[in-house]
Amino acid sequence: MTPTDPAVAAAEEARRRTGRVVERTLTPAPSRVDLGGRVVDTWSYDGSLPGKPIEVTAGDELSVRLVNGLAEPTSVHWHGVALRNDMDGVPDLTQRATAPGAEFAYDFVVPDPGTYWFHPHVGVQLDTGLYAPLVVADPAEPGKYDEEVVLVLDDWTDGWGKPPADLLAGFRRDGMGDMSGMDGMDGMDGMDGMDGMDGMDGMDGMDGMEMGMPSADEPLGADTGDVSYPAHLINGRLPSAPVTVTSAPNQRIRFRIINAASDTAYRFAVGGHRLTVTHTDGFPVVPIVVDALIVGMGERYDVVVTAGDGVFPIVASPEGKMDPEARALLRTASGEVPPLGRSPAEPSRRLLSYADLVAAPEVELGAGHVDRELTMKLTMDDQGRRWLFNGRTFEEHEPLAVAAGERVRVRLVNDSMMFHPIHLHGHTFAVARRDGRGVRKDNLNVLPMEQVDIDLVADNPGRWAVHCHNVYHMELGMMTSIAYEV
Structure with missing residues (x-):
């Protein structure tokens, strides 16, 4: 079956619709972005990092005009959305990439509520600033929270460390053998971030394999990524100039967490708070309370916290890497900002596992x-x-x-x-x-x-x-x- 087969159009026509059309123009282009004291040259959607969120209601038709301002072809993939096949944005599979200076019209019904996002599906363009949230509201949402906040996590190298295209070329040339992806990071030795390799010398056979397997201390295993990044961001900001979520004590905040990173899983926690996990990848789960969770690349979680009184760190620590953590702040009262480098206790407490997650009955x-x-x-x-x-x-x-x-x-x-x-x-x-x-x-x-x-x-x-x-x-x-x- 091809992406333009009549069955594709028939499936789209059968989707439930609200009758509302949400229109947007999206322009990926070179841009200069301030990460919070560090200015980098990168690519972004319409000059924003992350890109401006698109907000729709389940059943809305989304009509997006992509205008390619890059010097190379690009596309848009609507991550997690059960959309019509010819709108999925995968060159050589569902469409041709959109050439420099050209346009493409994405038009589809968004069927399911939840937390989604969009990004290119060409080369390593994702490891620039080309990503943004797609939030799909649910008309039947129980509304058991007072406000919601989107948090986008990302590992950052473009315009700072080694360019993504050079990292990829290094892997193609040298593979894992000489860790070619590690060169060029400001203030970092070539092996920083590869702590999972420590202690492997002299190991062979099953002994060495067992050392690298997942454990309570290393739930993803010892080797979690190939690139050591100079920075990790929450909503495009460095820990030294963090995004601040301003609320009030006892407010119930729904955080929509998106991992837009290219090579990094994160351990996410909010200092002084427990997390009630309500959704993953857009779909509801039987709520479960934990202290921290691991978010893999591309994953999304929705969690609800009841805000305390004070100023609290929101942390996303690169899992299995020695890179600096990403941080935002939750402020509900006056008070001093927790100092950088002091991690809260929550990441080392009750950690969510897939075994904890059960689909909601609906x-x-x-x-x-x-x-x-x-x-x-x-x-x-x-x-x-x-x-x-x-x-x-x-x-x-x-x-x-x-x-x-x-x-x-x-x-x-x-x-x-x-x-x-x-x-x-x-x-x-x-x-x-x-x-x-x-x-x-x-x-x-x-x-x-x-x-x-x-x-x-x-x-x-x-x-x-x-x-x-x-x-x-x-x-x-x-x-x-x-x-x-x-």
């Missing part, structure tokens, strides 16, 4: 007969110069076939020693459970040497990308596709 996929089973093996090849699905790069891949209406079980088998945040386009899957109550997601951290089964209903026809949301792993080959049979 979004349970339910138990059912599996019509088709697929396997995706995740592997590293050529010392990190290539990352593969089922032994192939995207250029070499053969699409995995499904048929409309099928319930499909996909077995994700990670045969590498790094975690991979796997993202499926155009669908929300359920982590497989016998009772059918598996959490609904579109982005899932698959741990080293782990096997995870996910279930999806083939209800959105077309050709859909599946890939690792570490942008460097994706560009080095870790992407494939699921294609509907005609």
Whole structure:
């Protein structure tokens, strides 16, 4: 099936609509951005970092005119949205990239409420400033909070450290062998941030493997990323000049957390507060209270906190890296700002795990007969110069076939020693459970040497990308596709 098959248009026509059209013009272009005392030259949408959020209600039609102000082709992927296939923004799969100076019209119904975002799907453009939130309101939202705030997490190198294109070229040339991605970071030695490699000398066989496996101290394993970044940001700001969320004591704040990073998972916490997790990747869960959570690249979480009295750090620590943490502030009263470098206790307390998450009753996929089973093996090849699905790069891949209406079980088998945040386009899957109550997601951290089964209903026809949301792993080959049979 092609992205312009009549079945794609028929599925779009069948979506429930509000009758409202939200229009927007989006111009990716070179820009100079102040990160809070550090000015960098990068690319952004309309000069903002993050880009200006797009806010719609479920069932609205979104009409976006993309005007490419870059010197190279680009596209827009609407991350997590079950949209029509020819609007998904993946060059060589669903559309042609939009050439410099050219325009493209994205027009589709946004069917599901939740926290989403958008970004390019060309090269490593994501590791610039090209990203922004997409917030889809729910008319039936219970409203058990007083205000909401969007927090976008990001790892930053463009215009400061080594350019993303140079990092990718280094990996292609040198792979993991000489850590080529580490060069050029201000004030950092070449191995900073690769603490997961410490102590591996002299290890061989299973002993060395066991040392790198996930544990209570290293829940994603020892090796969590390939790039050490000079800075990490919350809403485009450095910790030294943080975004401040101003509220009042006892206000219930809904934080919509988006990880827009290219190579970094974050451990997120709010000092002096517990987090009530209500949604992940846009879909509701049975609420659970924790102190901290890990957000993989591309993942989103909604959490509610009841604000205390004072000034509190909002922290996002790069998981498994020695990079500086990202920080914002929550202020509900006068008081001194907590000093930089003093981490709150919450990140080391009760940490959310996927095992804690249960789909809310209204979004349970339910138990059912599996019509088709697929396997995706995740592997590293050529010392990190290539990352593969089922032994192939995207250029070499053969699409995995499904048929409309099928319930499909996909077995994700990670045969590498790094975690991979796997993202499926155009669908929300359920982590497989016998009772059918598996959490609904579109982005899932698959741990080293782990096997995870996910279930999806083939209800959105077309050709859909599946890939690792570490942008460097994706560009080095870790992407494939699921294609509907005609």
